[in-house]
Amino acid sequence: MSSAVSFQQVTKHYGSFEALKGISFDVEEGSFFGLLGPNGAGKSTLINAMSGLLVPTSGHIKVHGEDVVHDYRKTRRALGLVPQELIADPFFTIRQLLELQSGYFGIRGPEQSKWINELLERLALSDKANSITNELSGGMKRRVLIAMALVHKPRVLVLDEPTAGVDVDLRHTLWEFTKELHQKGHTIILTTHYLEEAEALCEKVAIMQHGEVKALDTTSELLACHPFRYVRVSVEDETQPLSEALKSKLVESDASGYLFKLEKQQSMSDMLGMLHQSGLDVKDIRSRDASLEEVFMNLTGAAQS
Numbered sequence: 001m002s003s004a005v006s007f008q009q010v011t012k013h014y015g016s017f018e019a020l021k022g023i024s025f026d027v028e029e030g031s032f033f034g035l036l037g038p039n040g041a042g043k044s045t046l047i048n049a050m051s052g053l054l055v056p057t058s059g060h061i062k063v064h065g066e067d068v069v070h071d072y073r074k075t076r077r078a079l080g081l082v083p084q085e086l087i088a089d090p091f092f093t094i095r096q097l098l099e100l101q102s103g104y105f106g107i108r109g110p111e112q113s114k115w116i117n118e119l120l121e122r123l124a125l126s127d128k129a130n131s132i133t134n135e136l137s138g139g140m141k142r143r144v145l146i147a148m149a150l151v152h153k154p155r156v157l158v159l160d161e162p163t164a165g166v167d168v169d170l171r172h173t174l175w176e177f178t179k180e181l182h183q184k185g186h187t188i189i190l191t192t193h194y195l196e197e198a199e200a201l202c203e204k205v206a207i208m209q210h211g212e213v214k215a216l217d218t219t220s221e222l223l224a225c226h227p228f229r230y231v232r233v234s235v236e237d238e239t240q241p242l243s244e245a246l247k248s249k250l251v252e253s254d255a256s257g258y259l260f261k262l263e264k265q266q267s268m269s270d271m272l273g274m275l276h277q278s279g280l281d282v283k284d285i286r287s288r289d290a291s292l293e294e295v296f297m298n299l300t301g302a303a304q305s
């Protein structure tokens, strides 16, 4: 497999603060890759360095084998970036912005106009094509950014929190759209706050914290390596006290019962024994494997917010 993007010992310092502490990993060509981490982990810094928006303090980043600093024009053409920050432009309409962006890459002509129309249609922006972006909702501004990132049909699409603050409908539209681009062969790099989104979409995931990569693996391997599984127990009377053994396994409780976590090697019979010993009046038991959210919390000790 060849690499779409290769990070080689990338650091970024702001004064004495190290936003990136020597990041090295590769994103395989054609993969759907998730970049996760709590706020301030360094995800946007890494993405911006890859896109040539900032220069790393040391290290190298290659896009399809070309260095993003030395071969900026070439690598910029291979990338489409959907930035985290929204834009609002009081001077240009959506269509004009897309034409300007095309011009920046030197692409014009009827084929390009056709592609722009297609993008407007796919992102449900056709009837707003002649509006200035100041007049648009947040979700629409996000879609304009996605259209702008795609005007030059980049091989690698990088989305920095594209679904933050976006309603459920649009989130699903964007999922479908990025899945389709992935199926067409584009490499997709996605950062997101929604871990169920990463779990559903990403084949491989890097989890960053404090400017370092804490874990990098296929999503299925990360889930399989998690040391716990989870047991939800519904009870008749949730005021009944739990035994010490059960308390040590408790994750959370609510009006309908408890969520326990169990070491993978521990058997369900142990769990049933403990419930029996506590004398709980059990209504229902459901056991499941970890979600990516739980893997993330276990690795970083933080909720992704």
Ligand code: ADP
Pocket (backbone or CB within 6 Å): 014, 017, 019, 037, 038, 039, 040, 041, 042, 043, 044, 045, 046
């Ligand atoms: P993430 O996208 O993972 O939330 P960022 O990459 O935006 O994180 O930020 C990583 C860290 O670098 C944060 O602690 C942030 O405050 C810091 N940082 C980002 N940009 C600058 C800057 N221009 N000057 C100083 N610190 C910065």
Ligand code: MG
Pocket (backbone or CB within 6 Å): 043, 044, 045, 084, 160
């Ligand atoms: Mg960010």
